[in-house]
Amino acid sequence: MSLAGTFTAILVRDLARTAGRSGDVVAVLAFFVVAATLFPLGVGPGPQVLARIASGVVWASALLAVLLSLDRLFDADRNDGALEGLALSPAPLAVVVLAKTTAHWLTTGLPLILMAPLVAIMLQAELRLVPALMASLALGTPALSLIGAIGAALTLGARRGAALMPLLLLPLYVPVLIFGVGAVEAAANGLPMGPHLMLLAAGSVLALALAPLAAAAGLRAGLD
C-alpha cells in the first residue's frame, strides 16, 4: 500500500468513527463557547474591556478546547489493539500519526474556526477583525493539533494523563498563541498582519515536519 493510500485509509476511518460519535465535536464546541462565556462574567460586561481582550479570549479558549480534545486522539486505537497492529504494519508510524492528526484537526480545529466569529461577536469584537481572527486560527490550529499529538502520544496509558497534558503542552503552545493573537492585534492597530501570519504558518509547517516523528517515537516507547 502506498503512503498516500495508508494516509487516506486511516484518515477516512478516523473521520467515519467521529461521524458515528458526533458528541465529540459538540463537546469541543460547547467547551469553546463555555470557556469564552466565563470571561465576560469574570471581567464584567463593559464593551470596551471585552473588545480589547476578545481576540485573546477567543484564541485562549480555542487552545483549551483543542487541549481537552487530545486525549481521544489515540485512546480508541489503543483500547481495541489497533495501535499495536498499526505499529507492526509496514506503514511508517509517522504517516499514521499524521493521518490521525489530520482527522483530529478536521473534527476540532476546523469547527472551532467556523465557530470563532460567533464567539468573537459575543465578546464585542469589532466585526472587521473577524476575518483576521479566522485566518490566524486557520494557520495556527494545525500546529496545535500536531504538537498536541506529541503530548497525546507521550501520555498514552499514563496515570492522570488528562491532567498531565496541559502542563506538558503549555510551554510548546505559547509561541502559537502569541503569534496567533499578534496577527489579530496587528489588524486591530492598522498594521500589516502578514508577518505574524507567516510566522504562524512557519510554526505549523515546522510542526508538520517534526511532530509526527516525535509522536511516533512516543507511541513506540509506549508499545514495546
Next chain:
Amino acid sequence: MHRYANPTLYGRIVDRVRRPAALAGLALILVGLYLGLFVAPPDYQQGESFRIMYVHVPAAWMAMFSYAGLAVSSAVYLIWRHGVADVTAKAIAPAGAAFTAIALVTGSLWGQPMWGTWWVWDARLTSVLLLFFLYLGYMVLRDAFDAPERGAKAAAILAVVGVVNLPIIKFSVDWWNTLHQPATISKLDAPSIHPSMLWPLLAMALGFTLIFVAIVCLRARTELLERRARSLEMQAALGRAE
C-alpha cells in the same frame, strides 16, 4: 564514550567526583558570599539590593545549563539506549528545576525594591517560567507510568522536543512583549563591571556549578543503587518461585 555506559564504571566515577565537587563548591560559595556581601561596594544605582545578583545570576545560568545537560542525556539515552544516560537525566531534572525556582524567586525579591513589583510579564521572566514548566512536565511525566522505562522514554522525548522549542519560546516571548507594551524595564545596563563586583560573581557561578555536579552525582549514585536493589529483589523472588 560507550565505555562509560557501564554502570559499574559510571558508579565509580560519580563516587570519586561527588565529595571533592561538593567541598570545592561549598568553599567557593562561602568565598563568593563573603566577597559579595562584605567586600564589594554597594552599587551606585541599586545600593545594597544588587547583592542578590550573586545568587540570582548563577542560578539563572545553572537553570539553562542544566536543561542543556538534561536534553543531551535524554538524546543519548534515546539514540544509544544507555541506561546511565537516563540515570543522569533523572538526576539532573530536580536540580535544574530547583535552580530555575531559585532564579525566579530571587529575581522576584530583587524586583520588589527595584521595580516596585514582584512580577512583571517581562520577556525574560516569562521564558524562565516556561522553562520551569518544562522541568516540571519532565518530572511528572517520568512518574506517570507503572513501568519506569516507559516514563523514562516519554520524558526523554519531551526533553528533546523542549530543546527545539526553547529558542522559539525565547524569540516569540521577546517579540510578544515589545509588541504589547514598550519595555518598562530594560536589563540592568552595565557596560563594565568593577573587578571587586565581578570576582564574587565568578566564584559563585563556579561554586554553583560544582554543587550542581555533586548533587547530580549523589542522585545518580542513589538511582543506580535503587536499580540494583530492584533487580536483586526480582532475582530473589524468582529464586523463591522456582
